[in-house]
Amino acid sequence: MAFAQPALAKTVGVIMTADIEYYRDIHKAFTDDMGKDVEIVLQKPTADPMSWTNAVRKLTGIGASVIVCYGAPVTLTAMKETSEIPIIFAGVYDPDSMNISGKNATGVASTVPIDKIMKLLGEIKKISKLGVIFSKSEKDTIIEVRDLKKNEGPMGFQSVLISVSDQINKDDIKGVDAIFVTTCGAAMSNIKDIVEAARRDKIPTAALMGGGEGAGIVLTIMADPKEQGSAAAEMVKKVLGGSKPSELKVKQPNKVQIIVNLKEAKALGLNVPASVSGSADKVIQ
Numbered sequence: 001m002a003f004a005q006p007a008l009a010k011t012v013g014v015i016m017t018a019d020i021e022y023y024r025d026i027h028k029a030f031t032d033d034m035g036k037d038v039e040i041v042l043q044k045p046t047a048d049p050m051s052w053t054n055a056v057r058k059l060t061g062i063g064a065s066v067i068v069c070y071g072a073p074v075t076l077t078a079m080k081e082t083s084e085i086p087i088i089f090a091g092v093y094d095p096d097s098m099n100i101s102g103k104n105a106t107g108v109a110s111t112v113p114i115d116k117i118m119k120l121l122g123e124i125k126k127i128s129k130l131g132v133i134f135s136k137s138e139k140d141t142i143i144e145v146r147d148l149k150k151n152e153g154p155m156g157f158q159s160v161l162i163s164v165s166d167q168i169n170k171d172d173i174k175g176v177d178a179i180f181v182t183t184c185g186a187a188m189s190n191i192k193d194i195v196e197a198a199r200r201d202k203i204p205t206a207a208l209m210g211g212g213e214g215a216g217i218v219l220t221i222m223a224d225p226k227e228q229g230s231a232a233a234e235m236v237k238k239v240l241g242g243s244k245p246s247e248l249k250v251k252q253p254n255k256v257q258i259i260v261n262l263k264e265a266k267a268l269g270l271n272v273p274a275s276v277s278g279s280a281d282k283v284i285q
Contacts, residue, residue: 010037010038010039010065010240011038011040011041011062011063011064011065012034012038012039012040012041012064012065012066012067012240013040013041013043013058013059013062013064013066013068014027014030014040014041014042014043014067014069014070015042015043015044015052015055015056015059015068015069015070015074015078016042016043016044016070017044017045017046017047017052017070017071017073017074017185018044018045018046018185018188018189019044020185020188020189020209020211021188021210021211021212021214022091022188022209022210022211022222022225023070023071023091024211025210025211025225025226025229026070026091026225026226026228026229026232027042027070027229029225029226029227029228029229029230030068030090030229030230030232030233030236031229031233032229033229033230033233033234034233034236034237038236038240041059041062041064043055043058043059045074046166046189047073047138047184047185047186047189048137048165048166049073049077049137052073052074053077053081055074056074056077056078056081056082057081059085060081060082060085064085065086065239065240066085066086066087066088066236066240067082067085067086068087068088068232068236069087069088069089069090069107070089070090070091071089071091071092071140071183071185072089072092072093072095072098072100072138072140072183073137073139073140073185075087075089075095075100075105075107076098076100076139078105079100079102079104079105082104083102083103084104085104086104086105086239086244086245087104087105087106087107087245088105088106088107088232088235088236088239088245089105089106089107089108089232090107090108090110090228090229090231091110091183091223091225091228092107092108092109092110092140093109093110093111093112093140093143093144093183094109094111094140094143095107095109096109096250097143098139098140098143100250102245102246103246104245104246105245106235106245106246106249106250107231107232107235107251108227108228108231108232108235108250108251108252109250109251109252109253110183110222110223111252111253112208112221112222112223112253112256113221113256114144114147114148114151114208114221115150115151116221116258117206117208117219117221117258118151118155118180118206119155120206120219120258120279121178121180121204121219122155122157123275123276124218124219124270124271124272124273125177125178125203125204125270126177127155127156127157127177127178128156128157128158128177129157129158129160129175129176129177130148130157130158130159130176130177130178131162131176131178131179131180132145132148132159132160132161132162132179132180133162133168133173133179133180133181133182133184133187133194134162134163134164134182134184134187135163135164135182135184135185135186135187136163137165138182138183138184138185140182140183141182141183141184144182144183144208145161145182157177159180160175160176164184164186164187164190165186167186167190168186168187168190168193168194168197170193170194170196170197170200173194173197173198174197174201176201176203178204178205178206179194179198179203179204179205179206180205180206180207181194181205181206181207181208181209181212182208183208183209188207188209188211188212191207191211191212191215191217192215192216194212194217195212195215195216195217195264198216198218198268199216199267199268202268202269202270203268204218204219204265204268204270205217205218205219206218206219206220206221207219207220207221207222208221208222209222210222210225210257210259213259213261213284214284216264217261217264218260218261218264218265218268218272219258219259219260219261219276220257220258220259220261221256221257221258221259222256222257222259223253223256223257224253224254224255224256224257227253227255228253231251235251257281257282258279258280258281258282259280259281259282259283259284260272260276260277260280260282260283260284261284262277262283262284262285263284263285264284
């Protein structure tokens with residue numbers, strides 16, 4: 001029988017759900033800042049609870065000194081699986097609302113102003129019904145839906161909730177004036193299907209996570225992934241140096257980026273006002 005060999009004293013386990021592009025960008029910044037003094041063991045589970053659990057157990061099995069988690073679902077899973085190994089998270093929307101902190105967990109939040117992206121979306125197209133793609137198994141997306149619905153009255157739209165799991169059924173996305181994509185792992189893994197549904201109906205899309213703009217998401221708002229990765233690396237270094245996660249406060253994002261895919265909007269026959277493109281950090285022509 002083969003047994004797992006114990007990890008080196010400075011082995012850092014990292015869990016990146018579904019190899020999502022936004023998480024890849026966070027991870028690049030993280031590894032760049034960590035340097036070569038530690039061994040980094042990367043797990044890339046699919047976006048489902050069993051895969052997250054298995055990824056955490058693999059890292060606990062090799063005796064990782066720290067576990068780094070990108071996104072809320074795997075962070076919550078890691079906290080459930082171990083109360084001893086320090087956990088550093090990045091790319092987590094509103095961790096306070098999910099009680100993602102404790103004696104062995106801290107990190108950097110990726111909370112962004114949903115009302116801001118909704119105002120910009122409303123300038124592109126009048127919205128009465130907004131298709132909202134989320135996952136009932138991903139708690140952060142439920143909180144994002146909660147925050148989004150606070151804007152319904154003031155902005156005059158109604159949310160049409162579309163819960164997804166591992167696949168996207170384009171036929172479920174219909175009868176709406178725009179599509180709003182939460183940080184749902186399954187949605188970001190199948191972003192091309194969402195974009196195809198939007199193209200079919202000539203409607204705009206918005207997302208709370210980077211990585212979909214190249215595929216055709218019209219509006220993206222996101223916490224800067226480089227800042228997320230660098231902040232996580234700084235925390236890991238402190239933990240490896242003897243600090244306890246409970247001694248490190250959760251960091252809030254200082255840099256929030258807006259990306260406008262003007263090329264996609266024009267292809268959809270949508271007019272993007274100068275006020276929208278002018279607010280962007282990046283415009284795809």
